[in-house]
Amino acid sequence: MSNRERLDGFRWSAVGSFPPTVGSAGCELDEGRALVGGGNAGGQLLRTTYVFDANTETFLRGPDLLVPRYGHRFLLGRSGRVLAVGGSAKHWIKSPDPPFHRVYEASIPAEYLDPGKAAWEPAESLGIPCLNWCACAHLDEEVVLVAGGLVDERATSRAWVVSLSSLTVIDELEMPRARHNDDAVYLPGPTQVVVAGGEASGRFEVLERARNQWLDTPEFAEHRAEFRLVRANNGEALAIGGGFPPSDVDDVVLRWSGTSWVREPPPALPIGRRATVTEITPGTFLVLGTTGPDQNESTAQVYDDASRVWSPISAPREPRWGHTSIPVGRKRILVFGGADCRTAELGKPD
Numbered sequence: 001m002s003n004r005e006r007l008d009g010f011r012w013s014a015v016g017s018f019p020p021t022v023g024s025a026g027c028e029l030d031e032g033r034a035l036v037g038g039g040n041a042g043g044q045l046l047r048t049t050y051v052f053d054a055n056t057e058t059f060l061r062g063p064d065l066l067v068p069r070y071g072h073r074f075l076l077g078r079s080g081r082v083l084a085v086g087g088s089a090k091h092w093i094k095s096p097d098p099p100f101h102r103v104y105e106a107s108i109p110a111e112y113l114d115p116g117k118a119a120w121e122p123a124e125s126l127g128i129p130c131l132n133w134c135a136c137a138h139l140d141e142e143v144v145l146v147a148g149g150l151v152d153e154r155a156t157s158r159a160w161v162v163s164l165s166s167l168t169v170i171d172e173l174e175m176p177r178a179r180h181n182d183d184a185v186y187l188p189g190p191t192q193v194v195v196a197g198g199e200a201s202g203r204f205e206v207l208e209r210a211r212n213q214w215l216d217t218p219e220f221a222e223h224r225a226e227f228r229l230v231r232a233n234n235g236e237a238l239a240i241g242g243g244f245p246p247s248d249v250d251d252v253v254l255r256w257s258g259t260s261w262v263r264e265p266p267p268a269l270p271i272g273r274r275a276t277v278t279e280i281t282p283g284t285f286l287v288l289g290t291t292g293p294d295q296n297e298s299t300a301q302v303y304d305d306a307s308r309v310w311s312p313i314s315a316p317r318e319p320r321w322g323h324t325s326i327p328v329g330r331k332r333i334l335v336f337g338g339a340d341c342r343t344a345e346l347g348k349p350d
Contacts (some may be wrong), residue, residue, distance in 0.1 A: 006221040010300075010313045011350060013336075014343040015057045019047065021337040022322030023070030028081060031329035035062065035082060035113075036336045040070040045089065052336075054328035057346060063119050067108045077164030078141040080115035083123060085146055109231070112167065125167045128160055135184035135195055139209065142238050143170065145186070147195045148179040155180045159207075169257050175205050176214055185229040194237045196258055200224055218260055226274050232305045233283035238264070240287060240303075241271040253303075268310040269299040276325035278333055286333055286347075290319045300347075316345045 024039035029051070037049030045068035049061045072087025089108045108130055110123040115215060134149030139161065147159035154330050155178035161171040175195065182198030192215075196204035206215045227242020237256040253264040267287065274287030283305040291297045298315035320338025328334050332348040 010347055012314065012316045012345045012347045013057075014317065015052070015334075015346045016050075016059045016344040017342055018337070018344060020340050020342060022339050023072075023087075024337040025072045025074040025084065025087070026324040026325050026326040026334070026336060027076045028327050028329075029076065029080065029082075033333050034326040034328050035074060036326070036334075037062065037074070037326060038065055038069045038084075038087065039337055044068075045070055052326075052328065052334055052344070054330075054332050054346065063113060063117070066111045066120050066122060069108055073136045074135070074163065075136060075138070075144050079165060081164055082113045083110060083144075083164055083167075084120070085110040085123075085128070085136065086131040086149055088132045100189065121318065123167050125226075126160075126162060126169060128162075128169065128291055129158075131156075133180075133181045135182045135187045135198075137193055137195075139186050139193070143193035145184060145193055145195075147175065147184055147208075148182050148198060150180045154178070155231055156322075159195070171212055173207070173212060173214075177203050177205070181225040183227060183229040183239075185191055185231050187231060187235050187237060189235045192258075194229060195241060196229055196237075196256075197242065228275070228277035230277055230279065230285060238285075238303075238305070240277050240285070241275045241289065248347040265308055265310065267303070268312050269301050271299065272321060274321040274323075275299075276323060276335075278325045278327055280327065280331050280333070280343070286313075286325070288316065288320075288323070288325055288335065290321050292319075316347065318343060318345070 016132035019041040021039035024036055026036040028034050032054045034052045039046050042325045047064040047068045051060035051062050052059050065247045069087035073085050075083045110126055111120045112123050113120045129151045135147045137145045142165045144162050157175040157178040159173040160169050163170055179198030185193040186193050193207040206217050228240050230238050232238050239254040254261045255264050270291035272289035278286045280286050287301050289299045293300050296319050298319040300313050300315035302311045318341045320341040323338035324336050326334045336344045
């Protein structure tokens with residue numbers, strides 16, 4: 001039975017009411033539970049976190065973050081520890097001219113939450129500078145790469161390999177180029193990490209982990225930010241969505257074969273610049289975006305990497321961008337936040 005047949009009956013239901021929030025972070029804690037928190041609610045930066053239980057379809061209030069932040073990442077370790085890294089502590093101001101955005105304060109240090117604990121703790125042992133809009137990738141269950149971002153309003157070329165269990169930096173690396181608002185993905189086999197795009201660089205990097213060496217690479221096919229990198233079935237990387245003003249490339253999908261980027265079949269529906277890409281089953285990805293002149297129409301489609309086919313499915317009830325999308329087991333997806341969205345929604349197959 002194809003992935004399309006399994007997901008034709010995908011349906012959405014509201015599971016909670018919240019202020020419209022962009023830039024929240026989220027991660028799956030275990031099958032059926034997810035952690036979400038932080039974000040920007042109409043100019044107010046949030047410390048609040050929630051734990052969602054997909055089996056009861058309810059939210060419980062979690063411990064508040066130590067400081068309000070948005071645009072950050074939650075990284076889950078094997079023990080259940082969650083590391084909150086990156087994010088901004090102040091508002092971004094958009095402008096039509098480069099650098100297109102300006103932030104007035106550096107981000108805040110990392111913090112962590114251990115399972116069963118009632119409070120977040122500062123991750124002072126990491127010694128990583130404050131980072132805005134960095135890229136992160138799990139190298140294994142307990143080791144992550146944190147790359148790029150803004151440090152004191154400047155894009156950085158630094159990257160760190162971090163142990164979640166000991167909260168220490170294993171390696172500190174220097175990328176060939178500075179970047180922020182980019183993404184990263186780990187590719188097993190040749191033991192490579194791809195770090196691509198970003199508002200400070202239209203190039204991409206490939207890290208050979210065996211030697212901790214950055215390889216010579218061709219140019220990224222299009223300058224883009226706010227896209228998603230995911231790992232395909234065969235160990236290749238897919239870059240989905242994103243763009244860079246004034247010539248956005250929202251609906252372009254690229255595949256990294258290990259030597260070059262090639263264009264994939266276009267999606268069935270518009271993706272949008274801030275779409276989310278969530279793996280439902282190995283090699284099958286749910287892409288949630290928006291379209292229309294005011295980004296007021298939801299789009300939802302599934303990409304099956306084995307057949308390289310896009311299939312539209314039913315979309316969330318509320319159009320949203322700046323949201324987070326989290327798997328919560330048994331092909332269920334939690335969608336939280338988004339501009340002008342006042343509900344969290346749970347999607348699941350019939």
